Amino acid sequence: MNIFLGGFWFLAGVCAVIYFVTRAALPAVTAPGFAQFQRSYLLVYMLAMAGDWLQGPHVYALYDSYGMSAHQIEVLFVAGFGSSMIFGTVVGSFADRYGRRANCILYGILYSMACVTKHFNNFWVLMLGRLLGGMATSILYSAFESWLIYEHNKRGYESDLLGNIFSHAVLGNSLVAIVSGLVAQKFADMFGFVAPFDVSMAVLGVLVVVIIMTWSENYGDKTSNFRQSFTTALNAIRTDPKILCLGLIQSLFEGSMYVFVLEWTPALTPVTPKDDKMTEDGHRGVIPHGHIFAAFMVAIMLGSSVFKLLSKYTSVESFMRFVLFLAALTLVTPVMFPGNQLVVFIGFLVFEMCVGIFWPSLATMRGKYVPEETRATTMNIFRIPLNFVVVVILLQNLSMGMIFQCCVFFLLCATVLQHWLYKLYEALPKSQSLPSKAAEALQVVDEEGQGHSKSLRLIEEVEEQQV
16 A cells, blocks of 8 residues: 555544544534524535536646647646636625625636536637636635625624634535545546536536525625725725735735645656656656545545634634644655655645645634625735736746745745734734624614524623623
């Protein structure tokens, strides 16, 4: 059994143990209606992620089968990130003004149209598909979360339960990724490289139907146009250092993560000596990509369980400092130990565990600090420097070692910013969040004419704290 398959089974065992320990250690959620609300969101989110994961494994292979050159394929990939960077904020402002539910439906439509373009062996049609896919990706990573946070607050659930949903989302996303990879491979083997995109289109169609049938609409600021939303979001980032920290941390970490996705294959692939010498033009061996990908997904699942344990005993703002520093150390391994598969693989597994902690942690902090009226717009502004980092690195002819050194630097910068955010969090008055809870409860009363007893209880708690 190779080290990659062994790593998968070892992590699967650890993940199972941690998952059941977490369930036993943490109290059961008893909030009325919360379980149904959580299931409703997770079902939609899993379908949305499945539509994305089904496409990922065979994009490059499809382009290659059409006879596209390496440079053309590179340009197509850059176009996807560039589209997300340029059009993301526009799409985000649509979510705040015209509705997050409507924006999530638009995600399914845009991504389905991108799937249709995969049937055409034409560079410019495929380019159109990449542009549509980039816009859809911006929606995926902003509108769904924005809808969830608004609905969670409107229904009066405790803020701690939001982290619980995000943790389950990361766990479910990893499982969906593994299953989607297997399904995509099966259909590709049977019907060709374009078949997984047809399966994705079917899943996205189901997603649209489920959203229409089960989700209610919510908004940010319905009166503002794109320019106003963009200006308001920029002003919030400029005036509130906590929001600025969050945006920079997200850009630095996720930029490193996307670069890692592109570079882990060459980092783990052994170089076969040519003429008995380890040269730059040596041939690369073969690695079990499926086993490695599955191990990475299990590591992310493990991270989501670790997040739940950590958030039970300390604040997200505090423990994320150490998680980001650990992530930086893990990506040193291909720089310091090039060619050492075991050490590099272990480092990558720990990095993926940090990813599993990072996603629910950052989502929880965004729920605290990002203003509701321009939430989707602000989140997409965060993605501008993220995509810029990836595009710049892709366009440079850098060595693998230099690329990982850049990632380490980015993660160390993110660690410093997280420490700054922690200091800002510590400086906040401990009772500052209580009035906001009362305001949220009153908002629910005003909007829906119900929940009076809960509103009064929250207001009494505020007054007791103030006394």
